[in-house]
Amino acid sequence: MPEPTRVRRTQAQRRRDAERTLLAAAAEAIAERGVSGASFAVIGERAGTSRALPTHHFGSKDALVARVASTAQDAVQSAMADAVRATSAFRHISGLDLIRTVADTYLELFEHPTAELRALLVMWGATFPSNASIEGMLEAERRAYEGWARNIRDGQADGSIRSDINPDPMAVVLHGMLRGVAAVVLTESEHTDVSSVRHAVQHWISGALEMTPPTGS
Amino acid sequence: MPEPTRVRRTQAQRRRDAERTLLAAAAEAIAERGVSGASFAVIGERAGTSRALPTHHFGSKDALVARVASTAQDAVQSAMADAVRATSAFRHISGLDLIRTVADTYLELFEHPTAELRALLVMWGATFPSNASIEGMLEAERRAYEGWARNIRDGQADGSIRSDINPDPMAVVLHGMLRGVAAVVLTESEHTDVSSVRHAVQHWISGALEMTPPTGS
Amino acid sequence: MPEPTRVRRTQAQRRRDAERTLLAAAAEAIAERGVSGASFAVIGERAGTSRALPTHHFGSKDALVARVASTAQDAVQSAMADAVRATSAFRHISGLDLIRTVADTYLELFEHPTAELRALLVMWGATFPSNASIEGMLEAERRAYEGWARNIRDGQADGSIRSDINPDPMAVVLHGMLRGVAAVVLTESEHTDVSSVRHAVQHWISGALEMTPPTGS
Amino acid sequence: MPEPTRVRRTQAQRRRDAERTLLAAAAEAIAERGVSGASFAVIGERAGTSRALPTHHFGSKDALVARVASTAQDAVQSAMADAVRATSAFRHISGLDLIRTVADTYLELFEHPTAELRALLVMWGATFPSNASIEGMLEAERRAYEGWARNIRDGQADGSIRSDINPDPMAVVLHGMLRGVAAVVLTESEHTDVSSVRHAVQHWISGALEMTPPTGS
DNA sequence: TATGAATGAGGTTTCATTCAT
DNA sequence: AATGAATGAAACCTCATTCAT
Numbered sequence: 041m042p043e044p045t046r047v048r049r050t051q052a053q054r055r056r057d058a059e060r061t062l063l064a065a066a067a068e069a070i071a072e073r074g075v076s077g078a079s080f081a082v083i084g085e086r087a088g089t090s091r092a093l094p095t096h097h098f099g100s101k102d103a104l105v106a107r108v109a110s111t112a113q114d115a116v117q118s119a120m121a122d123a124v125r126a127t128s129a130f131r132h133i134s135g136l137d138l139i140r141t142v143a144d145t146y147l148e149l150f151e152h153p154t155a156e157l158r159a160l161l162v163m164w165g166a167t168f169p170s171n172a173s174i175e176g177m178l179e180a181e182r183r184a185y186e187g188w189a190r191n192i193r194d195g196q197a198d199g200s201i202r203s204d205i206n207p208d209p210m211a212v213v214l215h216g217m218l219r220g221v222a223a224v225v226l227t228e229s230e231h232t233d234v235s236s237v238r239h240a241v242q243h244w245i246s247g248a249l250e251m252t253p254p255t256g257s
Numbered sequence: 258m259p260e261p262t263r264v265r266r267t268q269a270q271r272r273r274d275a276e277r278t279l280l281a282a283a284a285e286a287i288a289e290r291g292v293s294g295a296s297f298a299v300i301g302e303r304a305g306t307s308r309a310l311p312t313h314h315f316g317s318k319d320a321l322v323a324r325v326a327s328t329a330q331d332a333v334q335s336a337m338a339d340a341v342r343a344t345s346a347f348r349h350i351s352g353l354d355l356i357r358t359v360a361d362t363y364l365e366l367f368e369h370p371t372a373e374l375r376a377l378l379v380m381w382g383a384t385f386p387s388n389a390s391i392e393g394m395l396e397a398e399r400r401a402y403e404g405w406a407r408n409i410r411d412g413q414a415d416g417s418i419r420s421d422i423n424p425d426p427m428a429v430v431l432h433g434m435l436r437g438v439a440a441v442v443l444t445e446s447e448h449t450d451v452s453s454v455r456h457a458v459q460h461w462i463s464g465a466l467e468m469t470p471p472t473g474s
Numbered sequence: 475m476p477e478p479t480r481v482r483r484t485q486a487q488r489r490r491d492a493e494r495t496l497l498a499a500a501a502e503a504i505a506e507r508g509v510s511g512a513s514f515a516v517i518g519e520r521a522g523t524s525r526a527l528p529t530h531h532f533g534s535k536d537a538l539v540a541r542v543a544s545t546a547q548d549a550v551q552s553a554m555a556d557a558v559r560a561t562s563a564f565r566h567i568s569g570l571d572l573i574r575t576v577a578d579t580y581l582e583l584f585e586h587p588t589a590e591l592r593a594l595l596v597m598w599g600a601t602f603p604s605n606a607s608i609e610g611m612l613e614a615e616r617r618a619y620e621g622w623a624r625n626i627r628d629g630q631a632d633g634s635i636r637s638d639i640n641p642d643p644m645a646v647v648l649h650g651m652l653r654g655v656a657a658v659v660l661t662e663s664e665h666t667d668v669s670s671v672r673h674a675v676q677h678w679i680s681g682a683l684e685m686t687p688p689t690g691s
Numbered sequence: 692m693p694e695p696t697r698v699r700r701t702q703a704q705r706r707r708d709a710e711r712t713l714l715a716a717a718a719e720a721i722a723e724r725g726v727s728g729a730s731f732a733v734i735g736e737r738a739g740t741s742r743a744l745p746t747h748h749f750g751s752k753d754a755l756v757a758r759v760a761s762t763a764q765d766a767v768q769s770a771m772a773d774a775v776r777a778t779s780a781f782r783h784i785s786g787l788d789l790i791r792t793v794a795d796t797y798l799e800l801f802e803h804p805t806a807e808l809r810a811l812l813v814m815w816g817a818t819f820p821s822n823a824s825i826e827g828m829l830e831a832e833r834r835a836y837e838g839w840a841r842n843i844r845d846g847q848a849d850g851s852i853r854s855d856i857n858p859d860p861m862a863v864v865l866h867g868m869l870r871g872v873a874a875v876v877l878t879e880s881e882h883t884d885v886s887s888v889r890h891a892v893q894h895w896i897s898g899a900l901e902m903t904p905p906t907g908s
Numbered sequence: 909t910a911t912g913a914a915t916g917a918g919g920t921t922t923c924a925t926t927c928a929t
Numbered sequence: 930a931a932t933g934a935a936t937g938a939a940a941c942c943t944c945a946t947t948c949a950t
Contacts, residue, residue, distance in 0.1 A: 603725035
């Protein structure tokens with residue numbers, strides 16, 4: 041008669057499971073109540089564990105928040121990387137198309153936002169105070185719009201993007217637009233239609249960046 | 258026997274002065290430490306008064322925060338209204354120009370942001386959690402992008418804005434872009450040049466909305 | 475019909491009363507359970523107030539403990555100063571007699587030790603760990619045995635104390651003896667008779683310090 | 692089929708080794724941070740083992756502390772017994788000389804105090820609160836000064852100690868002095884010279900106890 | 909009007925201990 | 930034998946708010 045193998049889990053498995061559960065609970069709590077409102081009591085209860093477990097696993101609240109942030113950032117990054125890979129698999133895509141694809145993929149995530157994604161935006165909002173600091177958050181933002189600037193330069197090089205625009209401020213606008221639109225969509229989810237907003241964003245990007253076809257002649 | 262008139266006014270005026278001082282201190286505290294971090298202790302100390310005075314004047318923290326929000330919103334609104342009035346004083350301006358003027362005026366404020374203005378953006382960020390609520394904040398946001406939608410329709414009516422665009426989602430994008438760009442500029446003030454960002458935003462608006470001149474012949 | 479004046483107390487009085495009550499409660503708690511065991515919960519309950527009041531009045535536990543220490547030190551100092559004043563009121567006393575009086579007065583306090591006094595000794599014991607630190611404690615100890623050294627030198631100058639002894643180490647021994655004897659008396663109050671211990675200490679002091687009368691001749 | 696004998700001893704010996712390591716780590720932690728500050732986390736880390744090992748070996752914190760105490764007491768006792776044995780090996784020593792030897796040996800230990808020794812004194816200090824209790828500590832103290840009383844009586848019997856002194860309170864003073872002096876030396880190690888303090892203590896003991904030689908004649 | 913004393917709720921974190929592995 | 934996951938209790942402290950002055 042075999043022993044019940046169901047119950048047996050290795051320590052490592054238990055740790056991984058617990059951390060996953062806690063991170064999910066933390067993301068939900070942050071999405072719902074903000075970073076400061078996501079207390080260990082709330083997180084622990086939501087995870088179905090004790091209030092002390094988060095500290096046990098992550099050491100401190102700051103560390104837990106940072107982990108939620110990096111986990112969510114990774115998820116977003118990989119979603120966008122997948123989209124790029126899928127789009128560029130069979131044909132070469134221009135710099136402009138890359139930007140459009142990535143931007144659209146980002147906003148697409150907000151059609152059915154996960155708690156993780158919403159938490160990420162909430163954490164972005166929590167970095168606005170001048171004293172505030174969520175570890176890894178500012179750095180990730182900077183990486184993001186530096187990436188946009190790079191993409192713009194690539195598009196200028198391959199002729200898909202107008203050469204008379206300044207990449208750096210344009211990247212800031214592009215990045216800010218995506219974050220801001222996401223925030224509005226999230227807070228006003230009942231009054232906004234995400235897919236038409238996505239369409240409008242594509243329109244903006246084309247209007248602003250697209251190399252105008254040689255008129256006349 | 259006449260009472261000393263000097264003292265007479267004091268009663269009402271002192272109240273107004275005290276409230277102004279408190280509101281200013283609260284705005285600074287919020288801009289620096291966020292809504293939840295702006296405790297009465299911090300505010301009271303910064304205002305040079307007791308810790309109990311904010312409660313005394315505003316009743317509760319929520320009420321104080323709401324007052325800071327509405328005060329700041331009024332300031333922003335009147336700055337934009339002034340700009341529109343100045344621009345349209347001598348000549349009629351198109352719907353598109355109105356949008357460009359208002360947008361540019363908004364971003365211009367962030368070249369030298371007051372504590373009030375930064376607090377307003379911080380409070381915007383604090384509305385991202387789904388449970389969060391700052392009284393008057395969401396309503397003001399909605400008014401704002403409904404205003405943009407109206408402006409777009411006006412521009413379409415007077416022929417300055419392309420007629421093939423959908424005003425409502427476009428308003429969301431416009432509004433989100435301004436908020437998001439402002440946030441990025443604020444958090445990355447050392448790495449971004451506001452005036453070139455303003456320029457880029459003007460470029461985006463034109464590219465997206467402007468009625469294209471009849472090409473060819 | 476006069477109003478009940480009993481209830482009316484000024485803010486300052488209330489504060490003074492509250493602080494006194496809290497200090498007394500803290501001294502009792504420390505005497506009973508040690509510095510680390512004297513939690514705010516215990517102190518608050520013993521003082522008949524809330525658990526948060528100690529923080530409100532003293533800012534932190536360390537500050538409260540330091541206040542208990544300095545208050546107790548003052549009490550002990552003034553008791554000893556009183557004794558010296560009483561003894562030297564009508565006649566000049568020698569350096570040796572001064573030492574004997576002060577030492578005996580110190581031990582006399584332990585015949586009916588107040589909570590404050592016991593707390594002071596407990597706090598002395600809490601300074602033994604190398605990392606431990608109670609603000610003002612070490613300094614007071616140093617002042618104490620430097621005072622003894624000064625007294626010994628005075629006695630040597632006036633001929634009441636043998637000139638062949640080294641004041642500084644002797645002061646350490648004298649000070650250590652008093653503290654150590656007090657500690658033993660306190661912890662073993664049921665098995666020791668304080669007055670005979672006092673007598674023995676007087677004997678030791680005389681034997682060690684007294685200028686021996688010229689023998690022989 | 693013989694089992695590998697190399698491994699055989701390991702089982703019991705490893706346990707002893709582990710306990711020794713833990714006791715040493717606990718002594719260091721107590722010496723540094725006091726009894727209450729010596730948490731299992733600190734001890735485990737210092738011992739290079741898990742945080743749960745102390746509980747596993749000793750059952751509870753109280754038991755561990757008691758073991759540290761008794762181990763240290765044994766070490767001190769055997770150091771003093773060695774000294775007595777060495778001194779009395781070749782000649783009979785008087786009661787007074789015995790006392791002087793033991794006292795001096797005790798203080799000599801504080802010239803280069805081990806963590807164990809410092810922990811012992813820290814634990815003595817931790818017994819001052821009236822509710823405090825470290826198992827075995829009070830009993831050992833009592834044994835110690837009862838031993839002194841016995842020694843004094845022996846000295847009186849052999850004529851080396853004055854017969855007009857009361858052994859019991861004198862033993863309390865002697866014991867308290869040694870503990871107190873040790874504590875002062877430990878906490879003020881930078882400002883005190885142990886060897887001159889030892890000298891002073893010898894002076895005190897002689898002055899207080901020594902049978903005065905028949906003056907005159 | 910304004911202050912500050914007072915409090916209860918709740919925050920993060922530390923800790924000794926238990927239990928499964 | 931040893932580990933570390935897990936927990937409940939309790940620590941200090943902060944905070945918004947109430948109340949007497």
